Amino acid sequence: MPAMSKTSAHPLAEALRARLGAADVLTEPARIAPYMTEQRGQFPGQGRLVARPADTDEVAATVTLCRQHGATVVAQSGNTGTVGGGSPRHGDEVVLSLERMQRIRSLDADDGLLIAEAGCTLADLQEAAAAAQRFFPLSLASEAQCRIGGNLATNAGGLNVLRYGNARNLTLGLEVVLADGRVWSDLRGLRKDNSGYDLRDLFIGSEGTLGIITAAALRLLPPPRSRRVALLALPRLEPALALVRTAQAESGDAVVGAELMSAEALGMGQRLDDTPENPLPGSPWYLLLELATADPRADLDEALAAALEPAEAAGDLADALLAPTEAAAERLWRLRTAIPDGQKRAGASIKHDISVRPGYIAAFVPEALAAVTELDPAVRPCIFGHVGDGNLHFNLSQPEHAPPEAFQARAGTFHRAVHDVVRRFGGSVAAEHGVGQLKRDEVARCADPVGLELMHRIKHALDPENLLNPGKGAAAAHAASAAPPGSGAPS
Template identity: 50%
Template sequence: MNAFVEALRALLGPAHVLQGADAAPFERDWRKRYEGRALAVAKPGSTAELAALVKLCAAHGVAIVPQGGNTGLVGGSTPDETGRQLLLSLARMNRIRELDAANLTLTVEAGCVLQAVQEAAAAQDLLFPLSLGSEGSCTIGGNLASNAGGTQVLRYGNARELCLGLEVVTAQGEIWDGLSGLRKNNSGYDLRDLFVGSEGTLGIITAATLKLYPKPLAQMTALAACDSLESAVALLGLAQARAGSGLTGFEVMNAFSLSLVRRHFAQLPQPLPESPWTVLLELSDAEGEQHARALFETLLEQALERGLILDAAVAESLEQSRGLWHLRESIPLAQSQEGLNIKHDIALPVSRIPRFVAETDASLQAAIPGVRLVNFGHLGDGNLHYNVQAPQGQDPALFLREQEPRVNALVFDAVMAHGGSISAEHGIGRLKREELGRRGHPVALDLMRAIKKALDPQGLLNPARVL
């Protein structure tokens, strides 16, 4: 492999090929569940360099593991332990190429950090609505490769719906320029949708043309306390009926998830008394703050009258609104502070969620007395982060090691029984590859394998991920 690494250094420059201690930060995932050893970390500075790099890898039979901000949760962007896989960092490919305000599009390179994309849109008084807890470090390439969701899917859709065109380097080192800003284009198969969500296994996304939206004139945020998930689902229906597409966020958090935030981040205010479930709602309004406030107050009054909520707190300023969102976004960090846990990123029909949670909570508590359940997520689009924490006083690492297969089987059996999906927005990666093989439809899996074989016949792009 020395000849390959030397050729790589000649192509990119020695400063952009990392090994040893310099490569270590790239070799461990954010959750600290996967740690491998890369042959090297390569950091190309352009699409042309990346294409040449892929051709070099194909000639030497070197597998490539693409990595964006290394914020993934399913082990899809860390190398294996062999020391023979090249880790590809797109961090240097972070330019904003074009903002077309009239067409409401923004073309950026894959290494652009999500927050930088949001800020580029905001500078023109426009909105790029993809919003995630990791937006300060995750990248657009990773967002698209995993078809990320986030907090505003209810109104704007997943990353796939926010992308109009792509630039991709194929497994053969060819460049597909599909950076179209068109909203209507029926000229053949939709290759964009093929690469979005493929987790770097079919091609390497190098740039994207993204949808922008007019910035709302006002946004209102509130917390509402509910005595049951059934009430939260009914509140969602009422909010959709009253606000329509103005309802941009509808998050749900169980009591234990917020208790973890109180324990580990006591400085964060929680304006409502503890309740079984807490909903975070956000409305965006094109008419202005007065109209938004009146709509919000009417909605909450009707919810109180119908017994759907016990109490509510409306943010009176942008700072208070950020504080409410900070509560929600601090749940994963509080879980991390509490110790290793078993995570599930699942999707269900909204109507099935109350029954799923009641039945699965009861099954887990019967199987593992004292188990603690951290249920939160995007109720508006049916995406729950259904996480399982060790009983109080039990070693979290031991719990994860001994109980994960049992817990996963129980949870995923229930998900499938209720017509759901084992992955809503985090992807498959390494973590859920075997589950997909067991639970995926045989015809769908055969089609996926055929596509993989056709586009990556050497099997060099992110091998042993997804399939």
């Protein structure tokens, strides 16, 4: 593999400049710095070259030139990921940024079909849909910055999964640049096609290791015409899931969000100046429910009352409040969305993005709490998440008045303790954020080895030279788990 010099005169940079134009092949340290690490700075990368192709042909040309020059390729779009999946690791990795590919190629409101390039931000797509009286339901905290290519590469979840599914469920087709520089394209917008293996869902969630998603055909829905947001205070965790399920049935599947929050997590959000006060203090658990429907005749209040009254009568609901206006609904939501930033104010944190069968959540939480308090009784759990999907952000904040570094240094110990409980409940240690670099070793430890080996075979079949995002994701986890101790995991 030719060594890449520190100047911009190395052969690959020259070749890329000849193809993409000089302005979109970056090598100056100050200009490439933002592409080298993810937002939390946890995975500082050593790459020296950023290519910013303008279209699919240029992506294909970039991949081909990298292969010819012995360089590997890390695709990056919004760079908002949390697991280090989009950061380069070595100097011979080229960051292929999709940020210039921002075209909406077509939007057909009647057909509910949006074809967009990978560099469109999620917010851009939401707005384009709304302008056509349609609705693109994917919604994430980072929606102003994240881009649809990364959303698809990580099969992003977010706040509406309960009703509309992950990014996967909103996608009808993809355009993908393969490791050999060819393009596989299915942007036909078909709703049904059983003419072969499901390549679409194989690329979705593969974290840039099987191909580079350059465009997608996405489903648009009728926009909701009514919406209700309620905050429920629960005397205990056990009835939370049944409440969600009852609300789903009573409303004809109109529950779009169901966010569980521990009192401690809600309290973390209160550390921010702009967070409203908790209007229902004193309960150990809270549930934020949002119902929405395109049906103009639906009575969501009645549906909610029908779901809550039996729980109230059974003592499973301490109190509940409904937002009477849109602004009040936003204030209730802010109780939930403030938690991640609020947690930052509480010092160092160790995070877990886990899922178990939804019905196991109530049994999982006390066991996982016991495991972490056994390690450190002063640890401050900050538990919130998507209870209807069985997906919790089982986060931990450092003990008060303790040095952050000491807590952070124990991350691996806490990860293993929480993930061991996840394993006992047959859960996943990477529910919605992907594997990237952060989860690679824990996936290697916790996931089914037969599945990992199959993923490794598929990776080898589609990218035999290990050109695309090497060392990331589950296929790399197989390599890590299969390597003999001390040999160093192959990258």
